Amino acid sequence: MTTPLISLKNVTKSYSGMIALSGINIDTYPGEIHCLLGDNGAGKSTLIKIMSGVVQPTSGEVYWKDKSVHxxxxxxxxDLGIGTVHQDVGLIPMMSVARNFFLANEPTKGWGPFRRIDHSKAREISISRIKSMGVSREIAADQLVGTMSGGERQAIAISRAVYFGARFLILDEPTAALGVKESSVVIDLVKQTKSTGTGILLITHNATHALSVGDRFTVLTQGQVVDQFKRGERTREQLLDLMSGGVKVESVLNGR
Ligand SMILES: Nc1ncnc2c1ncn2[C@@H]1O[C@H](COP(=O)(O)OP(=O)(O)OP(=O)(O)O)[C@@H](O)[C@H]1O
Ligand SMILES: [Mg+2]
Incomplete structure (x- = not known):
């Protein structure tokens, strides 16, 4: 049996008495895409905040490779290898691709008082890493991130997280703000990242995207897990019904 990367065991989170998550159990594995689905307010962001150390659970345990962590x-x-790409990707539009890639972690050359940023190395590494994600358009290291598309920004943020040692990558709605073509670029990036053995938690509202890449699925409704399944075990219709809390979505849409 493969050892899970992050596991949550019976995790609960409440905010001044309001329960945001209750009794959550989830296991994530290397080289797998775990899709986390759920409607607005279901608790998805709270769950990733717990996994990425932004908030602490009210009760329950977080494990990294079967060891309890706090x-x-x-x-x-x-530091353990948990990388998070937030929805706004956290890049600085007025800075170049290479500067954004390293953000204060630039490679240096020289020693002691002669130590300085190695700009040509920074350019070379950032571009080769972003290209290795399968981005087809020519990207220049000096280009300002503010001039790039949403999909390209995701490519920078994801390749950056992997370069800095992410063994587990949390992606919060990476396709939410993107059009159809850009979304498919990002979905390919996610597949590419998985193929390197990285574990991925992909948060999405989009059942089609989830089903096209997911290996495992967790559906949250009002802070609780309503279903957990593996690839091929549910149809798109079943998934849509689950996400809407049991309402027959297809029949509502068809009845319009
Ligand atoms: N810091 C906070 N203080 C109080 N309540 C909070 C806080 N953060 C989240 N909540 C509440 O917890 C519940 C779950 O919120 P969360 O942001 O995790 O949902 P979500 O699934 O990410 O929703 P969305 O799809 O809208 O991003 C909501 O009812 C929300 O109002
Ligand atoms: Mg959210």
Missing amino acids: FKSPKEAQ
Whole structure:
């Protein structure tokens, strides 16, 4: 049996008495895409905040490779290899691709008082890493991120997280703001990242995207897991019904 990367066991989170998550059990594995689905307010962001050390659970346990962990900060989670790409991807539009890729972690050359940023190395590494994600358009290291498309920004953020050692990557709605073509680029990036053995938690509202890449699925409704299944075990219609809390979505749409 493969050892899971992150596991949550019986995790609950309440905010001043309001229960955001209740009794959550979830296992994630290397080289697998685990899709986390659920409607607005279902608890998806709260769950990833717990996994990435932004908030602590009210009760229950978080495990990393079968060892109990208590993250006090996002840095502690990052140091173990947990990378998070938030929906806004956290890049700085007025800075270049290469600067964004390294953000204060630039490679240096020289020693002691002569140590300085190795700009040509930074350019070379950032571009080769982003290209390795399968981005077809020519990207220049000096291009400002603000001039790039949403899919290209996702490519920078994902390749950056992997370069800095992410063994488990949390992607919060990476396709939410994107059109059809850009979304398919990002879905390919996610598949590409999985093929390197990285474990992925993919948060999405989009059942079609989830079913096209997911290996395992967890559906949240009002802070609780309503279903957990593996690839091929549910139809798209069943998934849509689950996400809407049991309402027959297809029949509502068809009845319009
Ligand atoms: N810091 C907070 N303080 C109080 N309540 C919170 C806090 N963060 C989240 N909640 C509540 O917890 C519940 C779950 O919120 P969460 O943001 O995790 O949902 P979500 O599934 O990410 O929704 P969305 O799809 O809209 O992003 C909501 O009812 C929300 O109002
Ligand atoms: Mg959210």
